[in-house]
Amino acid sequence: MLDFLQFEFMRNAILAGVLVSIACGIIGSLIVVNRIVFISGGIAHAAYGGIGLAFFLGFSPYLGAAFFALAVSMVMGIVSSNRKHRADTIVSVLWAVGMALGIVFVDMTPGYNVDLMSFLFGSILTVPGTDILFMVPLDLFILITVSAFYKEFTAISYDEEFAFVVGIPVKLFYFVLMGMTAIAVVMTIRVVGLILVIALVSIPPYIAEKYTRSLGEMMLVSCFLGVLFTLVGLWLSYRYDLTSGATIILVSGAAFFISHGLGMIRKAGS
Amino acid sequence: MNPPAIEMKDVSFAYEGKTVLEDVTFRLGQGDFLGIIGPNGSGKTTLLKLMIGLLKPDKGTVKVLGETPRDAKRRIGYVPQNVGINISFPISVFDIALMGRLSRSRIGRWFSRKDRSQVEELLKDVGMWKYAQTPIGKLSGGQRQRVFIARALATSPEILFLDEPTANVDPEFETDLFEFLKDLNKTVTIVIITHDIGVLSSHVKSIACVNRNLIFHEGGKVTPEMIKMAYPCPVDLIAHGMPHRVLSIHEER
Numbered sequence: 001m002l003d004f005l006q007f008e009f010m011r012n013a014i015l016a017g018v019l020v021s022i023a024c025g026i027i028g029s030l031i032v033v034n035r036i037v038f039i040s041g042g043i044a045h046a047a048y049g050g051i052g053l054a055f056f057l058g059f060s061p062y063l064g065a066a067f068f069a070l071a072v073s074m075v076m077g078i079v080s081s082n083r084k085h086r087a088d089t090i091v092s093v094l095w096a097v098g099m100a101l102g103i104v105f106v107d108m109t110p111g112y113n114v115d116l117m118s119f120l121f122g123s124i125l126t127v128p129g130t131d132i133l134f135m136v137p138l139d140l141f142i143l144i145t146v147s148a149f150y151k152e153f154t155a156i157s158y159d160e161e162f163a164f165v166v167g168i169p170v171k172l173f174y175f176v177l178m179g180m181t182a183i184a185v186v187m188t189i190r191v192v193g194l195i196l197v198i199a200l201v202s203i204p205p206y207i208a209e210k211y212t213r214s215l216g217e218m219m220l221v222s223c224f225l226g227v228l229f230t231l232v233g234l235w236l237s238y239r240y241d242l243t244s245g246a247t248i249i250l251v252s253g254a255a256f257f258i259s260h261g262l263g264m265i266r267k268a269g270s
Numbered sequence: 271m272n273p274p275a276i277e278m279k280d281v282s283f284a285y286e287g288k289t290v291l292e293d294v295t296f297r298l299g300q301g302d303f304l305g306i307i308g309p310n311g312s313g314k315t316t317l318l319k320l321m322i323g324l325l326k327p328d329k330g331t332v333k334v335l336g337e338t339p340r341d342a343k344r345r346i347g348y349v350p351q352n353v354g355i356n357i358s359f360p361i362s363v364f365d366i367a368l369m370g371r372l373s374r375s376r377i378g379r380w381f382s383r384k385d386r387s388q389v390e391e392l393l394k395d396v397g398m399w400k401y402a403q404t405p406i407g408k409l410s411g412g413q414r415q416r417v418f419i420a421r422a423l424a425t426s427p428e429i430l431f432l433d434e435p436t437a438n439v440d441p442e443f444e445t446d447l448f449e450f451l452k453d454l455n456k457t458v459t460i461v462i463i464t465h466d467i468g469v470l471s472s473h474v475k476s477i478a479c480v481n482r483n484l485i486f487h488e489g490g491k492v493t494p495e496m497i498k499m500a501y502p503c504p505v506d507l508i509a510h511g512m513p514h515r516v517l518s519i520h521e522e523r
Contacts, residue, residue, distance in 0.1 A: 033359055148378050155369045158359050161350055165322050166425055167343040167374035212360045213405055 004238050009125055013234055013244070016127040019135040020191045021226030024200050025208075026146050027184040028226075029219045030177055032205040033157045037198060039076050039178075042091040044185045044197035046072040046098025051119055052105030061119070062131070065189060069182035072098060077178040081171060122193035122245030124234065135187055142180050146219075149173065154215050191230065192245040200226065203252040207259045229255060273336030275300045275429050275459040276321055281330035283316055289482065290316045294330070296478065296486040300428075303455045303473065306463045308480035314463045315351060317480055318433055321461065322348050335428060344373055347427030349418045351434045351463075357407035363417050364402040367393055370424025385424075392420040396450070412439035415447075429459040436464055448473045 004010045031040050050068025054061040072094055080087040106116070118126070146153060155163040156173050164170045188197045208221035233248030240247075276298040283291045290313040298304055308314050319325040320332055323339030334342035347370070370392075371385040393399040396416040406414060415435055422430060432451075436444045451460055452473050462474070477487045 033356070151368075151372060151381065152377055154361070154365070155372055158356055158361055158366070159350070159369070161324055162348060162369060162421070163372065164324060165343060165346070165348045166370070166372045168372060168377065169374070209358065209360055213362055213403075214360055214365060218360050 004235070009127075010234075010238070012127050012129060012132060013124045014231065015132050016124055016135065016191060017230035017234060017248075018227050019132065019139050020187050020200075021204075021230055022139050022223050023135075023142050023184040023187050025204055025221075025223030025226050026142055026219045027177075027180050028201040029205040029208070029215060029222050030146070030153060030157060031181060032202055032209065033215065033218075034177070036080065036181070037202045038088060039073075039080060039091055040181050040185055040201050041198040042076060042095040042098075043069050043073050043182055044189060044194040045095045047182075047186060047189065048102035048119065048194055049098035049100075049105070050102070052102030052109075055109045056105040062186060062190065066182070066186045068098065069186050070179060073178040073182035074175065077175045081174060118193070119189065120193045120195050121243055122189065122191050122196065122248075124191045124230075124244045124248075125237075127190060131190065138183050138187060142183065145176065145180065149176075150216065153177070157215065192248050196245050196249045199249045199252055200229075203256045204229065207255060210259065210263060225255070272300050273333070274298055275302060275335060276304075276461070277331075277333040277336075278320070279331045281320060281327045281332060283313075283320060283325065283327050285316075291320075291480075291484070292482050294484040296484060298459070298461070298476065300335075300459050301455070303451070303460045303475040304462070304478060305474035305476070306461065306478045306480060307465070312481040314480050315433055317478075317484070318431055318461070318463060322346055322431055344375075344425070345428045347422035347425045347430045349415070349422045349430070349432040349435055351437070359406065361406055362403050363398055363406060363409070364389065364393070366406055366417055367398075367420045367424055370421040373425075389420070389424050392423050393417075395423075396420045410440075412443035415439055415443065419447075419450075423454075427458060429461065430454065432460070432462040432464075434463050434465065 005014075031037055047065040047069040049072075050064035050066070051061045052064075053068065054064025057064075076087075076091055076094065079090045083090065152163070152168050152173055155166075155168060156170050160170055184201070185197055188200055192200050204222040204225035205218060207225055208218045212218040212221055229252040230248050233251040234244055236242060236247040236251065237244035274297045276296070278294050278296055281291060281294040282289065294317065306314050306317065316325065320327055321334060321339065323332075323334075323343060332339055335345055337345075367389045368381055368385065371381055371389065390399065390402075393402055396419055398413065398416045398420060401409065401413065401417075406417065409417070419432075419435070422432075430451075435447060451462070454460065479485045479487075
């Protein structure tokens with residue numbers, strides 16, 4: 001079963017899976033408790049605009065995605081804090097327009113046929129070592145920021161108004177969260193693709209929330225679940241020659257339904 | 271001379287073009303115990319949010335303890351109306367109460383031992399210490415309310431604001447709460463929005479009736495009969511024992 005570890009691409013894939021799961025576990029927990037899963041989906045899809053632009057201008061597609069995702073996350077931050085009642089509509093518009101822009105940019109790129117699928121469904125098996133070197137500092141940045149301001153992030157997520165009243169700069173922290181979401185989303189696109197980001201960001205925290213008593217515990221359990229789902233999905237993908245992004249998500253989805261079912265049985269029993 | 275706890279001058283506020291409050295002017299002295307009454311949708315919560323700086327007036331000025339609401343933040347405590355928010359959030363009673371020890375000047379620093387012991391005392395005061403490690407979602411409405419009061423008091427406020435703390439809680443809690451607040455009022459100015467005129471009568475020192483405009487009744491003993499007449503607010507109101515009709519004022523616009 002462990003024979004697949006002999007390949008370098010597999011070792012890289014596992015490392016990438018672990019690093020992405022850490023970012024997703026921490027940021028995903030904040031996304032779930034702040035009820036902005038939809039925004040993370042919007043950022044992921046709009047990021048395709050950056051991927052297309054990068055191909056058109058000839059630089060790294062993930063750099064393009066990161067640049068676009070950060071810009072879009074700030075716009076969504078403004079929209080969701082100032083125009084709450086129509087935020088979902090505007091997020092949807094950015095979601096669609098970003099993707100459309102990406103497709104048009106790729107169309108206009110001469111003589112280059114982009115493998116669209118690898119961005120839509122991820123390509124964890126082709127992650128080069130240099131990408132992993134990029135992921136380490138991004139994980140560290142997220143880890144350090146969230147630990148340093150853990151109590152502020154908790155307060156803002158639980159009760160934004162109270163946090164404001166005691167003098168916490170709620171908006172500033174919200175935008176920092178948006179920026180970190182963009183970073184986590186772009187990392188996750190590498191692993192499961194932009195269509196499936198929303199699942200890897202939300203499923204582990206959703207399961208973890210039920211069994212934990214603090215946001216910190218929730219983040220920790222989410223990270224472990226993320227690693228577990230990624231590794232099992234990766235193995236299934238290798239063993240049965242299936243698309244890795246999809247198997248990772250199906251493993252997560254199976255866990256989601258099992259956890260949900262167990263919760264219902266527990267409720268009925270008590 | 272102490273500055274007034276609250277001073278509002280010609281304050282108006284509109285939500286998306288719809289006027290909620292208009293030309294509100296009043297002064298509340300320090301050490302007062304103000305009950306805010308008024309029908310649903312009359313702008314009570316808006317008035318409170320203007321005082322604590324959650325909303326900014328379209329017109330007029332708000333001063334809290336002689337400062338702008340923004341600068342007075344570290345001197346006030348706030349118990350929000352909806353304590354039923356986020357009940358699936360993974361957080362313990364103790365960690366919620368600890369939020370009261372947050373402040374702008376201590377961002378990025380961990381809670382100290384002093385913060386923790388202070389919060390422990392407050393949770394004991396409100397009778398919730400034995401639930402300190404319980405997830406907030408497992409508590410009843412009244413219990414959650416107690417936790418939120420402890421959290422507000424953890425800021426060591428000079429003024430405590432409470433937005434309908436007795437909505438959806440057991441009657442027993444109501445009586446307890448007002449006894450608790452009466453005691454607290456010896457050192458802290460209290461502003462409370464409530465529907466419970468019965469309990470209000472024996473505890474508050476002043477009453478403000480809100481319905482787009484504001485009518486302020488300062489000092490003096492407020493008898494149960496007076497409040498009974500004051501409610502429903504838009505029809506009849508009283509001032510210092512003399513019933514009078516205020517319908518015309520309320521329906522001016």
